[in-house]
Amino acid sequence: MADTSTVTEKGSSLWRDAWLRLRKNKVAVVSGVVLIVMFLLCFVAAWFTGDPNEQNLANKFAAVGSSSGNTLHLLGTDQMGRDLLSRILFGGQVSLLVGLIATSVAFVIGISYGAISGYTGGRTDAIMMRAVDTLYAIPFLVLVILLQEVISGSASEVATWLVKHWKFPDETTHRLANILPLFMAIGALGWLTLARITRSQILSLKQQEFAQAAISLGLSPSRILFRHLIPNTLGPAIVYVTLTIPSFIMYEATLSFLGLGIKAPNSSWGVLIKDGANYMETQPMLLILPGLFFTTTLFALNFLGDGLRDALDPKAAKD
C-alpha cells in the first residue's frame, strides 16, 4: 500500500516520511547533534586550540586541566608535551574525512552498482560481479602502498601549487595530500561489500509482489529501481555503512602501524589511540581520551544509523 500512495500523493516522499519519523526518534536526534558538534569541534574549534605539533619536553604528560605558562592544557599533554586536545581535534579532521569519504563512496557507488547488477541480471550481472571479485582480490593495504608510491609525489606538488597560487592553508593542504592515497584506495575498494549485499537484496526483492506489480505496470527500470527497490535495501545498507566507517578509520591507523599512513608529527584518532596504547599502563589518559572521542563518534553514528534504518523502513506504518 505504501508504494501506491507515494506514487499518487504529492509531497509524501520516502525521504519526507523518513525525516518526520527520524525527528521523533530522540536517540537518533541526539546522535545527529553529537555528530554535528563533533564536526564543528574538529573543523572549526580546532583552530582555536593552538598548534597540535608544538612540543614542550619540559611539560610531558601534564595532567588534564593543567596549564603551563599561560596556555591551558584542557586535556593535558602527551609524551612530547604537545597539547592533547589540539592533537585530538586536528586528528579528528583526518578521521572524520576518512569516514565521510568511505560513506559517500560506499553509498553512491556500492548501492547503485549492486542494484543495477542485481536488477539487470544475466550476463551484465555476471560481468559486473566478477569485476567486483577482481577488485576484491587486490588487497587493501597493498593498493594503498602502491597508490602512495605512485601518486604521493604528484599529490604534494599539487598541494604546493594550490598553496602558492590559491592561498590554500599550507599545513592542512599538505596533510590532506599526504593521505590522498588512502582516500583513493577507499574510493576504489570501499564499496565492494555493499555492492554484494545490495545485489543479493535486490535479487530477492525483485521477485516480490510489489516489484512484479511495478514491472507489469510498465514503469521504467530506473523508476522501479530507485523508487521501489532501493528504498527497501537501505536498511541493511545503512547498518553496513555505519560498520565500514570505523573500520576505515582504523585502517588508517593500521597504515600508520606499518609506517605508511599519515606522517608524524601529524596525527589522526587512530594514530593517537595507537600511540596511547604504548603508555597504557602508566598514562592511561593518552589512550582513553582519544578513544573517547572516537567511540563517542562511532556510537553516535551507530545510533543515527539505527534510527535511519527504522525511519527508512518502507514497511513501517505511516502516521
Add this chain to the structure above:
Amino acid sequence: MIGFIFRRILQGLLVLFVLYTLSFFLIKALPGDAFTTEKAMSPEAKEEQMKRFGLDKPWRIQYGLRLQRLLLQQDLGISPKKNRKVSLILQQSFPASVVLGLNALLVACVIGIPLGVFSAVRKNTWVDYASMGFAMIGICVAAFIIGPLLQTQVAMRLPAFKVAGWDNPVDWILPAITLGLAPAAYLARLTRGGMLEVLGQDFVRTAQAKGVPALTVITRHTLRGGLIPSVAYLGPAFAYLISGSFVVETIFQIPGMGRHFIDATIDRDEDLLLGCVLYYGFLIVILNLVSDIIQAYLNPRLRDSL
C-alpha cells in the same frame, strides 16, 4: 546448479587472469626494482642479477614470459629477494594463516551470530544495547590494541598462554580472538539488521499468529533470511581472514603469509606479490561462489540467479 558452478568457475579463471595482469602492471608502475634497497650491490652485479631473473627485458616481454611460465609449467617463479621459489614460500606460510583464519572465523561466528540474533529478538532492551555496545567495542578497538592487551593481561598472567609463537594449538587462541573480534562485531550488526528485516515481514507474523513457538519462528522462519547479509559479508571476509593478517602475525610472531603481501610490495618482489595475489584471488573467487550458493540455499527467491 552444476551449470551455474561451471560457469562461475570459468568466470573465476577470467577474474584471476585480469587480476594477474592488473597486479603486474601496478607493481611495474612503481619506481625502483627488487635490488634498489641493496645499497652494497655494484652496478655490474645488479645488472647480472636483473638478467638472471629476467628483469632486464621490456615489460610486455616479461609479462608474456611470466604468463607462459605460469600456464605451461605452473611455475610462479623465484623471489629475487628471498632467493627461493615463490611456490615454496607460499606452501610454507599458508598453513599457519589458514589455521589462524579458520579459528578467527570460528570466534567471529560463535560470538557474532548469537549476539545479533539475541539483540534483534530483544530489540531496544538492555540485551540489545549490551550486545551492540560489545559489537561497537569490537569494531572500534583495532588488532594492534587488542593484541598487546591480550599479551599483557592474559598471556603474561596465565602460564598456559604464550606471549608469542606458534607451536601448539593453545597458541592459536589469543591470535584468533585478536583477529576474530572485528568480524564478530560485523556479524552481530549484520545479523541483527537482517533479522529485524525478516521479523517485520508478513509470513513471520502469520507464523506467530498461528501459534508457532517463538523459538521455532526464529530458527525455522527468520534465521534463514536473516542470515543473508551476514553470508554475503562472510564470503570475502573469510578469504581475507585466511590469507593472513600482517598486524596479527607481527604481534604474535606467526609464520603466516600476511607479511609476504606487505614485504613483497615494499621490496618490489614482483613474483612473490603476484603469487600472493593469485592465491588471495583464488580464495575470493571460490569463497564468493560458496557464499552465493549458501545465500540461494537460505533464500529460495535467490535461486533464479543460479
